[in-house]
Amino acid sequence: MIIFTLFTIIQSQIAQLSLNGEGLKEQLLQMIDENQLDCQTIQLLITRGFGQQILDLITTDSIILESHLQCAKQSIQNDLLQLESLKKRFTNHENHVLIKPIILWAQSRANILIKVKFAHRIDAPAYISVKNHQIQYLNQNLQISAESDQNNILTKFYLEIPLLNQVDKTIGWQVESVGTMVLNITKIESKLWLHLSKNKNDKFQIWWDLKEQIGKDMEDFSKMLDNQEDHLKNKKKQQKKSDSSQQSSPIKTNIFVAFFLKFKQWLNKWF
Numbered sequence: 001m002i003i004f005t006l007f008t009i010i011q012s013q014i015a016q017l018s019l020n021g022e023g024l025k026e027q028l029l030q031m032i033d034e035n036q037l038d039c040q041t042i043q044l045l046i047t048r049g050f051g052q053q054i055l056d057l058i059t060t061d062s063i064i065l066e067s068h069l070q071c072a073k074q075s076i077q078n079d080l081l082q083l084e085s086l087k088k089r090f091t092n093h094e095n096h097v098l099i100k101p102i103i104l105w106a107q108s109r110a111n112i113l114i115k116v117k118f119a120h121r122i123d124a125p126a127y128i129s130v131k132n133h134q135i136q137y138l139n140q141n142l143q144i145s146a147e148s149d150q151n152n153i154l155t156k157f158y159l160e161i162p163l164l165n166q167v168d169k170t171i172g173w174q175v176e177s178v179g180t181m182v183l184n185i186t187k188i189e190s191k192l193w194l195h196l197s198k199n200k201n202d203k204f205q206i207w208w209d210l211k212e213q214i215g216k217d218m219e220d221f222s223k224m225l226d227n228q229e230d231h232l233k234n235k236k237k238q239q240k241k242s243d244s245s246q247q248s249s250p251i252k253t254n255i256f257v258a259f260f261l262k263f264k265q266w267l268n269k270w271f
């Protein structure tokens, strides 16, 4: 709460600075006089493009901000480190990129059909030179992997799906158009599945283009999904009803923030 409030105060100071561009130097000086130019503010100023003005203050007015700059530098470096570690999540090796291929799935009672697209997103162009396709069914997990060295960058594709129910070990697959392939999986027990994956967070799109080709089983599957949706909606409605009796807290919070801001203004005026 306090961090949020302070952040709002800093934001509004910066908004003022950007409105009155020419008086910037005076305002910066005033902020220094009032001891309000802290590490966080400097970092924000730099990210908003006021870095040069700060440098000017140091060179022309020889205002010493070394400790400020040091801590601003530290926090910017921390951001960079975070960016690096984020990057590492996508590239698990110096020189190859790891991508989850995109899949669509359809089913009859007997089979699962999966269209695999080797791309970043469903609507992005597929990689053209995909090779070393490997499809495995191991410990009830479906593993799909392949590689591409398009543009001389080694890209590895890997997706693992813990299948909802058991399937036959031998999985038929063939490369379809450029950068896509189709798997034909045989179910052990002949029935429709509500999901493809055991993992509730896996949300795979349905391959509705096969509705005609597969026919009645896909229609039944579609009804099954509609029923599930209705069921979930009703559940949510009921939850909302029981929640609505205890929902005055956001208003209280706003009053508290407003009060805190007033209090802070008052403090600044008198101390």
Ligand SMILES: *[C@@H]1O[C@H](CO)[C@@H](O)[C@H](O)[C@H]1NC(C)=O
Binding pocket: 111, 113, 184, 185, 186
């Ligand atoms: C998938 O395999 C089954 C046999 O298990 C076959 O009857 C069916 O036609 C195949 N589907 C496609 C789209 O290749």
